[in-house]
Amino acid sequence: MLAELSIKNFAIIESLTVSFEKGLTVLTGETGAGKSIIIDAVHLLVGGRGSSEFVRYGEKRAELEGLFLLDDEKHPCIDRCNDFGIDTSDGMIVLRRDISSSGKSICRINGKLVTIGILREIGQMIIDIHGQHDNQELMNEENHWKLLDQFGSGKINHALASYREIYNTYAKLVKKIKQLSENEQEMAHRLDLIQFQLEEIEKADLKIKEDERLMEEKSQISNFEKIFESLQNSYNALHGEQRGLDYIGHSMSQLEEVSAINDSLKEMSETISNCYYMLEDLSFQIRNELDQLEFDPERLNEIETRLGEITHLKRKYGQDVEEILEYAAAIEEEIDTIQNRDSHLFKLKNELDSLVKDLIVEAKNVTAVRKKSAAELTKQIQRELKELYMEKTKFEVVFSVRQGSKDAPQIDGVPAKFGENGVDETEFYISTNPGEPLKPLSKIASGGELSRIMLAMKSIFSKHQGVTSIIFDEVDTGVSGRVAQAIAEKIYKVSVGSQVLCITHLPQVAAMADTHLFISKETVKGRTKTSVKPLLEEEKIKEVGRMIAGVEVTDLTKQHAKELLALADTVKSL
Incomplete structure (x- = not known):
């Protein structure tokens, strides 16, 4: 989890240190107060693209630092850190990034200088940032097979191990034949x-x-x-x-x-x-x-x-x-x-022909196991969407054989391009309206529908991706009423298994928070200053009331806020 974030001379933030807790933390405040700037800081801290424009006006550099705590001793990022010679023996990872006014970055992990690529690789293993328009890997069909393999990791990894034993021999034979030819x-x-x-x-x-x-x-x-x-x-x-x-x-x-x-x-x-x-x-x-x-x-x-x-x-x-x-x-x-090229070629091609038969069998087995996992994934996605009042939405994982050259071995009549992960190309398809055909996820819907679909998928994939923290940046945009309440409950459900930070304008989401941070800004000596304040119970009622009614918070609004918070406590206790 992200335990502490320190920001200095970043955009309109002069100096800010924020501590975070487990569970659901919401960040609210007036538009322009700096909520998204804090998320931008985290995004840069884990390897996002930097720019001199992020450095506060008149300063030489911006400084970003985050402390992450790893509860799992077998977290994959620990082995990756060890590969780069980074000590993680105390279960803590400190990411630091300095951005100069010239645009250059200096990156460190636990005090060790690293490249921006290493910072990004480690950062993406411990935190996942999902914004309204930043759909990341869920919207990129090239990543769909990875998500499916994470979902069905046990059985799929076992099938892949058997396939790769033969594939590695196959790849070496193909290389030898190519060299001799x-x-x-x-x-x-x-x-x-x-x-x-x-x-x-x-x-x-x-x-x-x-x-x-x-x-x-x-x-x-x-x-x-x-x-x-x-x-x-x-x-x-x-x-x-x-x-x-x-x-x-x-x-x-x-x-x-x-x-x-x-x-x-x-x-x-x-x-x-x-x-x-x-x-x-x-x-x-x-x-x-x-x-x-x-x-x-x-x-x-x-x-x-x-x-x-x-x-x-x-x-x-x-x-x-x-x-x-x-x-x-x-x-x-x-x-x-x-x-003796001719005789060797003849021998190698015979070996390859024999090996290809076994390779096809193992590749088909990987596909079969993936399709079983895809069927289970589909059921879970449909269930999650139903809870978000999208019961008429259809989801499907579409499979196809990755096509190779004309003389490549065929699978089901298609020349297949074998790779380390099999021959499958997978893509998530979805239909949000009855009677409409299934279309690629990257080409569907807008606004509230897209937010709910992304949230449904996050609810499932967050359990399999190993990230310690998830950030939702206004994913609830474009929804209201009962859908807003469903989204609030779904975000809370995700936070039970992972730390969740959420920027929201929905009072329903704010009411579900375990920790509520209020972001505000003021002008001091002609310069804008952003501050973060954890809200106490009465302050939380007032802020939820403001989110319900707008600028003026009446006694009736406060009463509605209290009812909403009481409802949230009831839902959380179930």
């Missing part, structure tokens, strides 16, 4: 190139970890004098009369004479004996190392030359010897494939 002149050039590369690598006769061993040997030869001197001094310190081992041996003999007296002396005697023999063995190793040391300047030149050769190959074929050898194996296989 390229024009012969290009293939000949490619063959000449990789044959030359393979010959160059084979000629080098590389060995695994050879570069590491050579670097170690180079270091030893280059530091010969230092190594020799250190080993010699170390050996001399241990061996000979009045040397380290001599003193330790004397100590060992002294303790052996008294070790039988008690266990403590025996333990000390054994410990120093072990140390003596370990050091003696180590001194022999140092002696052997000294005997084997040899300074060979010619060998150093050989190593330098070999390392230079390996470095040259690394620049062309890989970061280390292992990668170079892996690349050699890959191009060796490619050479064989090109030289």
Whole structure:
């Protein structure tokens, strides 16, 4: 949920900090007081398009900051933040955006600088802004399959997983066949190139970890004098009369004479004996190392030359010897494939023909599962619309096969274009009047009808989208009477599962609020200033009365406001 919003030097807002609670929060006030400006600030905070026009006149920059609390430890935005190296261990996400008077933006998430793209991606996962004219993904048919898959996520994801196993193999085979079917002149050039590369690598006769061993040997030869001197001094310190081992041996003999007296002396005697023999063995190793040391300047030149050769190959074929050898194996296989292209093509096409049969079966299964989810979605949408007094409205999810090229595999007689998510194209169709044909959602209705349809869909999809907050910006425009009451109840129903912020001019919606914020503006020293005030019970009655009657609030209006608030409390308690 959005816990706190801080706005500074944004449009007519000089400085404003607003705290939000769970449930339904309504924002009301006179037209032009700044209600939509607050929503605009949130929109920019989650990656909306910025402009220097948003910066308050006479100021250098606007500052926007929002604190979001994540109750769900498995919220998808946490994994996405981790992908970008953003710490979310405390379950909080702080989004910040500064917009300069030149129009440039600086974005941060939990203090880490991010691009506007990352801010938008994370922001859209935790808050959804829906305005009267901003229909977002619901009005974009390209997003309808995503919404359907979110609605039926369990069964659809299972079907997609089985489909994708085959599709990934299919996509690789198609790519190989395409590469082998390229024009012969290009293939000949490619063959000449990789044959030359393979010959160059084979000629080098590389060995695994050879570069590491050579670097170690180079270091030893280059530091010969230092190594020799250190080993010699170390050996001399241990061996000979009045040397380290001599003193330790004397100590060992002294303790052996008294070790039988008690266990403590025996333990000390054994410990120093072990140390003596370990050091003696180590001194022999140092002696052997000294005997084997040899300074060979010619060998150093050989190593330098070999390392230079390996470095040259690394620049062309890989970061280390292992990668170079892996690349050699890959191009060796490619050479064989090109030289025997016809036989490989024949084999690959047979594999593809066999695979396509399985792919079609799995694609049809994904479609079948989606259609079952679409039927359930249709029932729920119809039920929601009925509650909004649109019982004669018809809703349907229309399916079609995404068309591919003429030679593509066919599904139900249509050349299909297979993709990672199947072959389905889905679009929401709707008819708002009896006798009228179903039409695409993006082309239907206006005003109040559109508001109710959007609200019905939000009531369903908000449960499946994972957003922590939903903002409705005057979605109740164009409705009144019993429809207004139905919309108020529907918005409240959405807020039970998600935090909802709603700008409204309907007293029915305001009465349903858990928290009522009043937005006002005043002129101070010649400048407009916007303020936000949480309303107490009496103030809420007065504001709902103003929304019912207009400017003048009479005792009768207050009585109507009290009745409306009492009705809202009754509805909320059900």
